[in-house]
Amino acid sequence: MSNTSSGLYAEGPLVTVYIPARNYGRYLQQAVDSVRQQLYPNWELFIVDDASTDETGVIAAQAQQRDPARIRLVSNPEPQGLQRVANRVLALAGGRYIIRLDADDWLDESALLLMVAKLESDPRLGLVYGNYFYTDSHGHVIGVERRQKLGSEDGARHLPPHGACTMVRTRELKAVGGYSEDVDAQDGWDLWHKLMHRVQAASLEAPLFYYRQHEQSLSRNDRRLLTARDRILAKARMRLDGSYKPSCLAVIPVRESYPGFEGVPYVELDGRSLLQRAMQSAQDAQGITETIVTSQSEGVLAFATDLHRRGLVGAHLPVHRPPEMARARIRLPEILIHAGEAYHGTRGKYPDVVVFLSLHAPLRRAVDVDKAIDTLRLHTCDSVVSVCEEVEPVFAHGRDGLQLLNPGRFDGLAYERERLYRFNGAVLAVWWDVLAEGDLFGQRIGYVEMGQEDSVQIKRPLDVESLRVRLDAVAVQ
DSSP states (O other), rough: OOOOSOSSSSOOEEEEEEEESSSSHHHHHHHEEETTTTTTOEEEEEEEEESSSTTHHHHHHHHHHHTTTTEEEEEESOOOOOHHHHHHHHHHSSSSSEEOTTTTHHHHHTTHHHHHHHHHHHEEEEEEEEEEEOOOTTTTTEEEOOOOOOOTTTTTTTSSOTTOEEEHHHHHHTTSOOOOTOSSSSHHHHHHHHHHHSSSSEEEEEEEEEEETTTTOGOOOOHHHHHHHHHHHHHHHHHOOOOOOEEEEEEEOOOOOBTOOOOOOOGGEETTHHHHHHHOOOOOOOOOOOOEEEESSSHHHHHHHHHHHHHSSSSOEEEOOOGGGSOOOOOOHHHHHHHHHHHHHHSSSSSSSEEEEOOTTOOOOOHHHHHHHHHHHHTTTTTEEEEEEEOSSEEEEEEEEESSSSSGGGGOOGGGGGGGEEEEEEEEEHHHHHHTTTTTTTTTOOOEOOTGGGGOOOOOHHHHHHHHHHHHHHHOO
């Protein structure tokens, strides 16, 4: 029976909790017990056995028998995956609010009480989440995640809530079509980008659940997570697209040679020159509307024109930089503004967005370019940079010597407040009105994350040889 009355202790289940489990029988009992031990009693629980081959089904059935009025068991003969499971429960949910608990995690006894109280306090709120404890595989606490506080510390809302243990207003989740079933990870990002412009959200200071770290944790699969984010951002962009498409000018600055590194744009990897690779990553991106290759070398511009003549790249605007811009330490904003002025001289208008693409990032893909543009549009950013996370301990000078900036790394934990990112040189997208003021970044800087393997930069001949060996090894596999 659905809950239609009001109040914190309204008749019928106010909260639908669901636990998806596939071969997590060794953890499931603790997860279920944490729901039954909640201080807030007005809940219903769905345990979804997603075609497990271990003892998950037996433990789930026993739990249902102990509390048949509040616990229901859903058994899938074939694995459905997290998003399909979530949508099936969404269709069955009787609660005004819905929350997922992963089978290898467990709730603090106050979790439902605090989140329900927050949502009931303000009808404009559609989503609430809290901090959490990290535990090892045995359940021993090894750290506490204190997330950036929404509004005061994360004003740009760049940091989505954790996919699990986030409580959502059921009606709002249904209104946006539930979860995207073509995304097999990062459901927190999927949920966030569907709801962040529709409802208000709140974060709580209290740690509300225990997040178990073990080798099977999804969060350890960086490649899968980043690929899922690509799809989520693309879907979010489709919801934004209207009659007007912002003009996005890709600018590829090219120097022909550096001391000790001659003929850089002509260097080939897997049969494609660095310049061809850069131009293709721009022209294959859906968000890019025009491409400029800018150089002080007529030879480089002729090479780019020949690539187009041979059908290897699309049409582009060649822009020759004048002698006064030939100094070694020319600032990037000068190059980008000069390119924007050249675009204005040809098209009679300025671009809405300028996207810098480095020649030296050969593994950048069109999807990385689109991610930067999508993020610039979806968030209140002045600019967006491509980064990769610094996974090693990093130090800075302090009063008494070096100060460790990310001590959690020595415990194998990536605390949100300790996360450090470095610009990987691949993409920088900035609104023209910000750039026209001579400011490369503005005040609000967003980011898109790329993997360590894709963040390679070619700065010397040795880098070329190293990457060739790596690409050859991948080709053999």
